[in-house]
Amino acid sequence: MSSSYAGQQIAFLTQHGKEQVIAPILEPALGCVIKHVTGFDTDQLGTFTRDIRRPGSQLDAARRKARIGMELSGLSLGMASEGSFDLDPFAGMFPWNIELLVLIDDRLGIEVVGMAQGPGHSSHVQASDWPAVESFAAGVGFPDHHLVLRPQDQDDTRVHKGVSDWTGLKASFEQCLAQSGNRQVFVETDLRAFANPSRMQHIEQAAQDLLKRLQSCCPECASPGYWVSERQPGLPCSVCGRPTSGYLTEVWKCGRCLHTSVQTRTDCAFAEPKHCASCNP
Template structure:
C-alpha cells in the first residue's frame, strides 16, 4: 500500500508544472497533488537573470517545497527546479537538468527525482528581423516562447513570454529603437509553461521521483530508496587497469541512510579506448 494514499501533497508553482506532475503521481500513489498559489516563485530566482537564484538548484527546490507546505499547512510538499548549462561531454550544446523534490515531515524524508537532457536554450543578438525570424523558427517558436531585450544579455528592459509572431515583431521593433547599439538580444523563455522541452524533462524527473517513492528501503522499509551515485573503476579489457567508467552503482535510503554498492551487471570490462593506460 502506498504511504501517500489519501494524502494531499502541496505543489507550489506558477508555471503550470502541475500539468505533468499531478498525472504521474496521483494515480500511482493514490494521493492528491494540491496546487499552491499566491506566492511569486520568481522571487526565488529567474532564468532571465533579473533575480539571481541564491544557493544551489537543490536548495532552491527545497525552499519552494517548504514555502508550499507553509502556505498550505500540509506536512508533505513538492517542488521542481531546473538548471541550464553546456552538455557535460562536449560543452557545445545546451543541457537541462531537472529536479523534483518531495519533503515529507511525517516520515522525515527528502526524496529527489532527476532527469537531464538536451535543452531548447539558445541566444541571438541581431539588428535584423530576418535573422530573428530564422532563429525563432529554429527554436520552435511560437510553441517555445522567447524573451527579447535591447542591447545585450544584461539589459533589464525585457519582454518575456512572447508567444505569437505579432508580439515578437512588436517587441523587436521596440527593443531595437531603445537600444543604443541598435541591437536586440533574443533568448529562449526557460520557464516551464513557456518551454515544452523543459516541461517534458520535468515529467521525466517526476517519473524518477515516483520510482523512488515506490521503492522501499531493504533495511527500514521507508520509501525513496534509490541510486545516489556511481563508483568508477571498471577494469580495462586489455590491461586490467581501472578506468573512469563506472563499475558499481550506489543506492541509499533517505531515511536511515542504509547504503548498498551494487556492481553493474551489464558489462565487466571497459574498452581499451576508454583506458588512460592503453589510450593515453
C-alpha cells in the first residue's frame, strides 16, 4: 500500500484548520505529505451561516474543493472535506453531523471517499436579554464551541462571526440588540470546523475511514480503494429461516478496473426475528 502514496504530495484546500487532524492520520500511514493549499476562499462554495448557499450535494462540494486545490497546487492528487448537518436518522429530533473526505487521484483515475457521522453540536436560541444568552452559551460548551449572532432573527444578514470569548460575546450581543428592530437577538453555534470541536472529531474519524479504504487494494490491479459498493439483503431469520431485509452478501468493487466480487457476511448467520417480515409483520 505504501508504494501508492509514499513520497507523494496531496493537495488539501481548507481555511478552517482541518489539516491539523487529517495529516497526523494519513501522513505516517501512507508515507504521503498533505500539502495545505490556500489562495481560495472556500466560503464561496457555501457557508453554514446561510449567507452563501451551497450549490449541489455535499459530495459535489467536496469534489469541487479538491479540484480547486489541485489546480492551485499543480498536483495530480487532491483531497477535500465537506460537512453537513441534519436531524438524526433514528428519531429525527436531534442534530446530526455527516462528514465526507474525498481523495481524487488523477494518476490512477480513481476517487475514494471516507465518511463519519454522529451527533452534531448545533443549537440556537432567540434571546432578548443577556442572562438568556449567557445560559445558552454555557449549555453549548462556549467558548470551546464558538457562537454566531444576528440582530432580530436567523435571516438577518448582519452576521457576527468569530465570537470566541465571553467579553466578545457580550459586546456582540449588545451591538445586535441595539441593531434589532424587535429587541431580539438570534444566537447559534458556529459550525465552521475550527470553531466546532465536535465537527473536528468527526472529520478525524472520516480520515480514519478514508485510510482504511486506501489500504484496501484491488486483488486484480492492486489499486487502492477496493471497498464495499453494495449490500444485498437476504439474511435468513433465526426462527423461520425466511430471508429478511438484513444484508447477506456484500459486493466489493474497484474504482479503477471495476473488478467486483461478492462476499457472504461472516459476522452473523441469522437475523433476529424482530427484523423478519413473517415473524414480526
